[in-house]
Amino acid sequence: MSDSFFSGFELDARLQQAIQKVGFEEPTPVQQQAIPVALTGRDLLVSAETGSGKTAAFLLPLMHKLLQKTVEQERAEPSSTRALVLVPTRELAIQIVKHCDQLASCSHLKTGLIIGGNSFKYQQAIFRKNPEIIIATPGRMAEHISHASCDLTDIEVLVLDEADRMLDLGLAEDVIRIANNCKKPRQTFLFSATLTHKAFAAVQQKILENPEVIKLNAGRQQNENIKQQVILADADDHKDNLLSALFERQPFTKALVFCNKKVQVNRLCGLIRYRSTAEKPQRAGLLHGDMSQDERRDTVSKLRGGSLNIIFATDLAARGLDVKGIDLIINYDMPRSGTDYTHRIGRTGRAGEEGLAISLVNTYDWSLMSSIERFLKIRLERRKIAGLEARYKGPKKLKSSGKAAGSKKKKNNKSASKSTMKANKNNLGKSASGRAVKSEQSETTSRDADSRSKQGFSALKKK
Numbered sequence: 001m002s003d004s005f006f007s008g009f010e011l012d013a014r015l016q017q018a019i020q021k022v023g024f025e026e027p028t029p030v031q032q033q034a035i036p037v038a039l040t041g042r043d044l045l046v047s048a049e050t051g052s053g054k055t056a057a058f059l060l061p062l063m064h065k066l067l068q069k070t071v072e073q074e075r076a077e078p079s080s081t082r083a084l085v086l087v088p089t090r091e092l093a094i095q096i097v098k099h100c101d102q103l104a105s106c107s108h109l110k111t112g113l114i115i116g117g118n119s120f121k122y123q124q125a126i127f128r129k130n131p132e133i134i135i136a137t138p139g140r141m142a143e144h145i146s147h148a149s150c151d152l153t154d155i156e157v158l159v160l161d162e163a164d165r166m167l168d169l170g171l172a173e174d175v176i177r178i179a180n181n182c183k184k185p186r187q188t189f190l191f192s193a194t195l196t197h198k199a200f201a202a203v204q205q206k207i208l209e210n211p212e213v214i215k216l217n218a219g220r221q222q223n224e225n226i227k228q229q230v231i232l233a234d235a236d237d238h239k240d241n242l243l244s245a246l247f248e249r250q251p252f253t254k255a256l257v258f259c260n261k262k263v264q265v266n267r268l269c270g271l272i273r274y275r276s277t278a279e280k281p282q283r284a285g286l287l288h289g290d291m292s293q294d295e296r297r298d299t300v301s302k303l304r305g306g307s308l309n310i311i312f313a314t315d316l317a318a319r320g321l322d323v324k325g326i327d328l329i330i331n332y333d334m335p336r337s338g339t340d341y342t343h344r345i346g347r348t349g350r351a352g353e354e355g356l357a358i359s360l361v362n363t364y365d366w367s368l369m370s371s372i373e374r375f376l377k378i379r380l381e382r383r384k385i386a387g388l389e390a391r392y393k394g395p396k397k398l399k400s401s402g403k404a405a406g407s408k409k410k411k412n413n414k415s416a417s418k419s420t421m422k423a424n425k426n427n428l429g430k431s432a433s434g435r436a437v438k439s440e441q442s443e444t445t446s447r448d449a450d451s452r453s454k455q456g457f458s459a460l461k462k463k
C-alpha cells in the first residue's frame with residue numbers, strides 16, 4: 001500500500017485499494033472531517049455542498065462498517081440489506097450507485113438501485129438478492145415498504161443525502177417512515193447543503209441520535225474555483241443572441257444551460273442546434289422532467305462521452321449531475337432561490353476544477369439576482385458582450401436591498417409589461433413571445449415553490 005493521504009484513516013484495506021484505483025490522492029475537507037468521526041460509530045449531521053466530495057465522505061465509513069463482517073460470518077448468519085442511502089432525485093441515486101461500485105470494486109459489497117420510473121417487479125427481485133447497500137429515492141422506497149417487498153430491519157447505516165432538497169420536495173414524511181422501518185440502534189448520517197430548513201428539527205429529532213455536527217459551509221460558502229458573472233439582457237431574443245455569442249466566443253468544453261421551464265429548454269435546444277455551424281458545431285441535448293429515465297440517462301452518458309457538449313436543463317433534472325469537464329454554466333433564467341443557484345453552479349468547479357457561471361439578467365431576473373447576491377453575500381461580476389450590450393441597465397431606482405424600487409405587486413406587473421413591450425419593440429419584434437410562457441406549467445410543483453420561498457429568501461413571492 002503506497003502512502004496516500006487516505007492511509008491516515010483506519011479504513012479497510014480493500015477500500016484503500018479502491019481509493020487508489022479511483023485515483024483520489026488526498027481527502028477533501030469534508031472527508032477529512034467526517035470520516036474519522038463516522039468511523040467511531042457516531043451519527044453525523046454535516047452541511048456540505050455538492051461537489052465537495054461528500055459522497056465518499058459517507059460511503060467510505062459506511063462500507064468500512066459493512067466490511068467488518070466477513071463473508072463467512074455473513075454466510076453463517078445471513079442478513080438482508082445493511083445500508084440504505086436516501087437521495088432526492090433519480091439522477092443523484094444513479095450517480096451514487098456508480099460511486100459506490102467504484103469504491104466497492106475490491107470487495108464483495110453489492111449495491112442496488114431503487115428509484116421511481118424503473119420496474120417495480122425488477123426492484124422486488126433486487127431486494128430478494130439482498131445487496132449490502134441500497135441507494136433509493138424516498139417515494140419508491142416507501143412504496144416498497146407498503147408492498148412489504150423489502151426488509152429494512154438489518155439496516156445498520158442510514159444516510160440521508162441532500163436532506164434539505166428532500167424536505168423541499170415534501171418527502172419528510174416518507175423519509176421518517178422509512179427510517180422508522182430501519183434497525184434501532186443504527187448509525188445515521190445526514191448530509192445537507194444547509195442546516196437551516198424549517199422542517200429540519202423534526203427530522204433530526206426523529207432520526208438522529210446525538211449527532212456530531214460538522215459545518216463545512218454554513219450553507220453559503222462559495223466555491224472559489226467558480227468565476228461568477230452577470231450579463232444584462234433584454235427580452236428573450238436578446239438572451240438567445242447572447243447565448244449564441246457565448247458559445248462562439250467563450251472557450252468551453254462542456255456547458256450546462258439552466259432554464260426555469262421545460263418549454264424554454266426545448267426551444268433553446270432546437271435553436272442552438274439550428275444555429276450550429278460547420279466551423280463551430282454545437283451538439284446540444286436536453287434534460288427535463290418530461291423525459292423518461294432512459295432518455296435522461298442517455299443524454300447524460302452522451303455528455304459524459306463528449307458526443308454532446310451542451311445540455312439545456314431544468315433544475316429538477318440536473319440535480320446531482322456529476323460530469324467531469326463541465327466548465328461553463330449559464331443561467332438563461334435566474335433560479336428562484338440562493339440554494340438553487342448554488343446547486344446549479346455546483347455542476348462546475350468540481351473536485352478542484354475551474355469553472356465559469358454566467359447569469360443572463362433582464363428586468364424579470366433583477367430582483368432574484370439581487371436576492372441571491374444578498375443571500376450568498378457576494379457581488380457577481382458584471383460582464384458585457386461586445387456588440388450585444390443590453391438596453392436594460394438595471395432598475396432606475398434601487399431599494400437598499402438592491403432590488404428594484406416600487407416592487408408593489410400591481411405597480412411591478414405594470415412596469416414589467418411596459419418594459420417587455422419596450423424591449424420587444426427595441427428588438428424589432430423578433431420574439432413576440434417574450435415571457436408569455438408564464439402561464440405554462442413550470443416543472444417545479446407549487447409545493448416546491450412554496451417551500452422554496454420559505455427558505456433562503458422569498459423573492460419570487462414578492463415579484
Ligand code: AMP
Nearest residue numbers: 024026027028050051052053054055351
Ligand atoms: P461529490 O461532492 O461527492 O458529488 O463529489 C464530487 C466529485 O469529486 C466526484 O466526481 C468525485 O469523484 C470527486 N472526488 C471525491 N473525493 C475526491 C478526492 N478525495 N479526490 C479527488 N476527487 C474526489
